[in-house]
Amino acid sequence: MGLNLFLVPFIVIFLFFPMTYSEDGVVKQALVRFMDQLAVGNPQRNAWYWGWNLASDPCTSIWQGVTCSDEGYVKVIVLHESSLSGTIDFASLCKAKSLQILSLNRNSLHGFISKDIGACKSLTHLYLSENNFSGDLPSSLGGLENLHWLHVANNKFTGELPNMVHVPGLISLLAENNKFSV
Numbered sequence: 282m283g284l285n286l287f288l289v290p291f292i293v294i295f296l297f298f299p300m301t302y303s304e305d306g307v308v309k310q311a312l313v314r315f316m317d318q319l320a321v322g323n324p325q326r327n328a329w330y331w332g333w334n335l336a337s338d339p340c341t342s343i344w345q346g347v348t349c350s351d352e353g354y355v356k357v358i359v360l361h362e363s364s365l366s367g368t369i370d371f372a373s374l375c376k377a378k379s380l381q382i383l384s385l386n387r388n389s390l391h392g393f394i395s396k397d398i399g400a401c402k403s404l405t406h407l408y409l410s411e412n413n414f415s416g417d418l419p420s421s422l423g424g425l426e427n428l429h430w431l432h433v434a435n436n437k438f439t440g441e442l443p444n445m446v447h448v449p450g451l452i453s454l455l456a457e458n459n460k461f462s463v
């Protein structure tokens with residue numbers, strides 16, 4: 282009985298001051314790593330340049346291009362036409378489990394889209410058009426069940442388009458001007 286009374290203040294605190302959420306340190310580190318690799322061709326514009334750094338918070342500070350959910354998770358990254366010239370580190374990026382919109386159209390990004398993109402389960406919009414991406418699109422792209430918009434036009438992608446049969450909500454697929462085999 283005494284023990285129960287002892288717990289009351291803690292229960293009250295828990296009820297009236299619920300945890301405020303935000304991306305944890307691991308996610309922040311991963312996002313900064315992702316951003317640093319977008320600046321490979323232009324080291325002056327590293328993650329710090331864009332406001333992305335471990336000393337701040339992606340949701341309460343200004344991280345260029347980032348919008349968060351009300352709960353404090355990274356939901357949107359929009360960096361189109363931003364003169365970015367590196368590669369996308371999807372293994373790092375997809376640590377941000379709430380990411381829904383990634384817009385990187387019209388940069389000079391290159392390299393492959395790694396199968397790690399399959400971990401970006403919340404993605405609804407993926408815009409990678411007008412870059413210099415190459416290689417085959419990974420089949421894990423076809424496992425992104427929430428994807429509605431997939432734009433990969435005007436790159437140097439090869440191989441076959443992945444099977445999108447498990448992506449019933451796909452509304453818009455732009456893939457022209459690549460080197461896909463038909």
Ligand SMILES: *[C@@H]1O[C@H](CO)[C@@H](O)[C@H](O)[C@H]1NC(C)=O
Pocket residue numbers: 388389390411412413
């Ligand atoms: C793609 O790469 C080629 C050759 O390296 C370069 O000339 C071209 O400007 C690049 N295009 C973009 C959009 O980055």
